[in-house]
Amino acid sequence: MAALGEFELIHRYFAAAACAAPVPGVARGIGDDCALLQLPPGEQLAVSTDTQVAGVHFPDRHDPFLLAQRTLAAATSDLAAMGATPVGFTLALTLPQADPAWLEGFARGLDVMARACDLALIGGDTTRGPLNINATVFGRLPAGQALLRSGARPGDLLCIGGPTGEAAAALPLVLGERDPNGEGDGELLARYWTPQPQLLLGQALRGLASAALDVSDGLLADCGHIAEQSAVALLVDAERVPLTAALREAAGERALQLALSGGDDYVLVFTLPPAALPGLQASGQPFHVIGRVAAGSGVRVLDRDGRDITPAAAGYQHFGGPDGQA
Amino acid sequence: MAALGEFELIHRYFAAAACAAPVPGVARGIGDDCALLQLPPGEQLAVSTDTQVAGVHFPDRHDPFLLAQRTLAAATSDLAAMGATPVGFTLALTLPQADPAWLEGFARGLDVMARACDLALIGGDTTRGPLNINATVFGRLPAGQALLRSGARPGDLLCIGGPTGEAAAALPLVLGERDPNGEGDGELLARYWTPQPQLLLGQALRGLASAALDVSDGLLADCGHIAEQSAVALLVDAERVPLTAALREAAGERALQLALSGGDDYVLVFTLPPAALPGLQASGQPFHVIGRVAAGSGVRVLDRDGRDITPAAAGYQHFGGPDGQA
Numbered sequence: 175m176a177a178l179g180e181f182e183l184i185h186r187y188f189a190a191a192a193c194a195a196p197v198p199g200v201a202r203g204i205g206d207d208c209a210l211l212q213l214p215p216g217e218q219l220a221v222s223t224d225t226q227v228a229g230v231h232f233p234d235r236h237d238p239f240l241l242a243q244r245t246l247a248a249a250t251s252d253l254a255a256m257g258a259t260p261v262g263f264t265l266a267l268t269l270p271q272a273d274p275a276w277l278e279g280f281a282r283g284l285d286v287m288a289r290a291c292d293l294a295l296i297g298g299d300t301t302r303g304p305l306n307i308n309a310t311v312f313g314r315l316p317a318g319q320a321l322l323r324s325g326a327r328p329g330d331l332l333c334i335g336g337p338t339g340e341a342a343a344a345l346p347l348v349l350g351e352r353d354p355n356g357e358g359d360g361e362l363l364a365r366y367w368t369p370q371p372q373l374l375l376g377q378a379l380r381g382l383a384s385a386a387l388d389v390s391d392g393l394l395a396d397c398g399h400i401a402e403q404s405a406v407a408l409l410v411d412a413e414r415v416p417l418t419a420a421l422r423e424a425a426g427e428r429a430l431q432l433a434l435s436g437g438d439d440y441v442l443v444f445t446l447p448p449a450a451l452p453g454l455q456a457s458g459q460p461f462h463v464i465g466r467v468a469a470g471s472g473v474r475v476l477d478r479d480g481r482d483i484t485p486a487a488a489g490y491q492h493f494g495g496p497d498g499q500a
Numbered sequence: 501m502a503a504l505g506e507f508e509l510i511h512r513y514f515a516a517a518a519c520a521a522p523v524p525g526v527a528r529g530i531g532d533d534c535a536l537l538q539l540p541p542g543e544q545l546a547v548s549t550d551t552q553v554a555g556v557h558f559p560d561r562h563d564p565f566l567l568a569q570r571t572l573a574a575a576t577s578d579l580a581a582m583g584a585t586p587v588g589f590t591l592a593l594t595l596p597q598a599d600p601a602w603l604e605g606f607a608r609g610l611d612v613m614a615r616a617c618d619l620a621l622i623g624g625d626t627t628r629g630p631l632n633i634n635a636t637v638f639g640r641l642p643a644g645q646a647l648l649r650s651g652a653r654p655g656d657l658l659c660i661g662g663p664t665g666e667a668a669a670a671l672p673l674v675l676g677e678r679d680p681n682g683e684g685d686g687e688l689l690a691r692y693w694t695p696q697p698q699l700l701l702g703q704a705l706r707g708l709a710s711a712a713l714d715v716s717d718g719l720l721a722d723c724g725h726i727a728e729q730s731a732v733a734l735l736v737d738a739e740r741v742p743l744t745a746a747l748r749e750a751a752g753e754r755a756l757q758l759a760l761s762g763g764d765d766y767v768l769v770f771t772l773p774p775a776a777l778p779g780l781q782a783s784g785q786p787f788h789v790i791g792r793v794a795a796g797s798g799v800r801v802l803d804r805d806g807r808d809i810t811p812a813a814a815g816y817q818h819f820g821g822p823d824g825q826a
Contacts, residue, residue: 201544205729206648207581207713208546208639215541218527220534221622223590223636227629255533264549266592266634296547303553304630308592310549313534322532387533403531 197294199261199314209296211261213314219261220313220320222252228305233349238276240367241307242283247369248390249309250291251440254376255388257321258313262296263288268306291371321379321386326404326445330384332465335372335442337416338393340365342436343424358420369440378457379444386444392435394485396443397473404445407470410434413478414464434475435485523620525587525640535622537587539640545587546639546646548578554631559675564602566693567633568609573695574716575635576617577766580702581714583647584639588622589614592634595626617697647705647712652730652771656710658791661698661768663742664719666691668762669750684746695766704783705770712770718761720811722769723799730771733796736760739804740790760801761811 197203202210213219226245228234246263253260265284269276288295293311344366346352347359354363372388379386385404389396393415397408415433422429445467446454454461465476475484523529528536539545552571554560572589579586591610595602614621619637670692672678673685680689698714705712711730715722719741723734741759748755771793772780780787791802801810 201643202646202648206646206650207578208548208584208646210582210646211545211547212543212643213539213545217538219537219539219545221537221590221636221638222534223592223623223625223634225592225594225625225627225632225634227594227627227632230627230629252533256536258534264547264636266549266551266636268551268553268632297549299549299551299634301551301553301556303556303632306551306553306594306629306632308549308551308625308634310547310590310592310636312547317527317538320528320532320534320536322528324532 197262200294200296203262203294203296204298209262209264211296211312216317217314218317218320220253220256220258220315221310222249223308223310224249224252225306225308235350237367238279239283242280243287243368244366245307246284246287246291246293246309247371247440249311250287250293250371250373251369251388251390253311253313254371254373255321255386255442256313256315257319257376257380257386258315259377260291260293260373261312261314262294263309263311264296265298266308267298268301268303270303270305287368291373315380319380321376321383321444323385323387323400323403326385326400326406326408326467327447328406328467328469330445330447330467331451331463332397332408332410332467333444333446333461333463334389334393334416335375335444335459335461337418337421337433338389338439338441339421339425339429339433339436340418341369341438342432343421358423361418361420362424366438369438371440372442375442375459375461378454378459379442382450382454383444383446386442389439389441389443390437392437393439393443394434394473394475400443400445401471401473404467405471407468408465408473409468410465410473410475412475412483414462416462431485523588525638526620526622529588529620529622530624535588535590537622537638542643543640544643544646546579546582546584546641547636548575549634549636550575550578551632551634561676563693564605565609568606569613569694570692571633572610572613572617572619572635573697573766575637576613576619576697576699577695577714577716579637579639580697580699581647581712581768582639582641583645583702583706583712584641585703586617586619586699587638587640588620589635589637590622591624593624593626594629594632596629596631617699641706645706647702647709647770649711649713649726649729652711652726652732652734652793653773654732654793654795656771656773656793657777657789658723658734658736658793659770659772659787659789660715660719660742661701661770661787663744663747663759664715664765664767665747665751665755665759665762666744667695667764668758669747684749687744687746688750692764695764697766698768701768701785701787704780704785705768708776708780709770709772712768715765715767715769716763718763719765719769720760720799720801726769726771727797727799730793731797733794734791734799735794736791736799736801738801738809740788742788757811
């Protein structure tokens with residue numbers, strides 16, 4: 175009865191893009207007042223919400239195809255950090271106008287990352303306003319097996335799922351402060367725009383890792399959450415922090431600093447009882463041991479001689495401002 | 501290790517406000533990468549996401565205490581429309597700055613509505629940017645008992661959970677175009693700022709109603725969704741549409757028009773097989789029969805002589821622009 179507004183058309187566009195095939199855990203997707211999720215007995219649902227704001231988390235000038243991938247990956251990384259198996263997501267999209275080219279690119283990028291993560295779009299809300307994208311993601315896992323931040327114990331190994339610092343090193347490229355030059359810069363940009371949530375690693379860590387989270391605010395800052403919630407100290411061996419060739423090339427002497435205090439990495443950091451090491455190695459998932467857990471508090475970086483070389487400012491504030499996630 | 505930014509403080513503020521007591525269905529609330537929900541076997545989780553944008557859904561000048569209530573109520577109304585029992589919600593808050601007075605009022609309003617709806621704050625994300633508030637709400641209900649939009653059948657009664665039009669009649673007051681004057685205007689403002697989701701009515705409708713949704717975009721526009729998804733016609737008897745004294749006083753001859761095509765009402769509209777009428781009456785929940793379901797398509801308004809008096813424009817576009825919800 176009501177004429178279809180342009181935003182209603184957007185809704186239909188994404189609804190059509192939503193996975194029509196039956197998805198385990200999704201009893202009803204888009205199209206009614208609520209979506210309905212249903213899990214097998216004995217499973218829990220992991221839920222996380224993440225907002226990306228133009229001018230804060232990404233530049234006003236951006237490629238919507240890449241932005242959509244980055245937005246969904248950033249949210250889904252929290253599922254990986256709990257060891258959850260992805261189920262679906264809701265998308266709340268606030269747009270200044272309905273630009274068909276932007277929407278087409280965004281929907282395409284969303285589809286790429288949703289398929290890569292095995293996530294179904296189950297609901298959404300489209301509103302007019304300054305560009306703001308919220309994704310709330312849902313995953314499932316056996317009750318009691320979620321990877322928490324609070325279980326690290328002295329003697330555990332400190333591990334990371336992949337190199338950090340590349341997304342931070344990409345910022346001058348993302349902001350247009352310098353032009354990409356060569357293969358290395360392409361790698362940096364890919365790490366910034368299309369991070370791949372470490373879902374398989376997270377699932378492999380269930381029953382093995384004593385604590386885990388994903389690195390979004392910088393390795394040291396996020397290690398601080400484990401240290402605080404587990405009431406332990408985390409000691410990082412600077413020499414063992416992986417630095418990629420692309421990062422070394424772009425950042426030179428600042429490579430280690432970016433790897434420690436950059437952000438937007440979306441790799442998992444976790445603690446592992448030494449007895450669990452062979453089991454994790456057998457999984458074939460990539461990881462690096464970068465330090466250990468000790469009694470005490472806080473996060474310290476040690477050089478090869480055991481001297482404390484912890485940088486003074488460890489936090490990361492994206493490029494436009496700080497935020498906090500619960 | 502990282503210095504606490506002001507937005508981290510906000511996060512802690514809301515985390516402290518989150519319900520610390522055990523909540524059925526919430527295995528883990530705020531504090532890790534994800535919240536964890538767990539339902540008894542045989543239950544489904546209803547999920548809905550709703551965004552409110554400054555200058556679109558509410559005025560830039562507003563009372564944060566009222567805004568928080570309205571935001572959470574608007575989202576929770578979708579749980580009522582499915583017949584779900586509330587569990588919890590995530591809050592994604594984008595704020596231009598961390599204003600302590602605004603935050604204090606907003607947190608207080610959130611707490612009031614969360615208690616009224618029996619919802620626990622289970623997670624969130626706080627970012628800097630133009631004011632934008634997203635709530636994703638979670639409810640539970642027995643598998644297969646959700647109230648959908650698609651079950652209306654010819655012969656069913658068309659019913660509404662309460663009067664409509666008052667929130668639309670409040671708009672000149674909300675926008676400061678006229679000053680409140682008397683008790684009636686107070687009622688209109690309360691309907692706009694603090695709608696009460698009809699959760700008990702929704703739960704009472706389980707197993708009785710053939711279709712249901714909540715009226716957010718205007719009675720006729722939302723009836724159109726039931727008509728379309730059930731492939732029936734809905735006939736509204738103009739005489740039976742409830743008009744409150746406050747609405748009549750404020751809107752005069754436009755009262756019926758606002759009741760039919762206003763918006764932001766957040767009452768339930770539903771269809772009911774006549775045989776289910778005594779059962780619903782016995783529940784003690786308030787409702788009005790306003791018409792019936794017939795074979796055909798679309799929504800029509802009839803006067804006492806059965807003449808078609810359907811208004812031409814039935815949609816509602818809030819006060820700043822259209823949007824679409826999935």
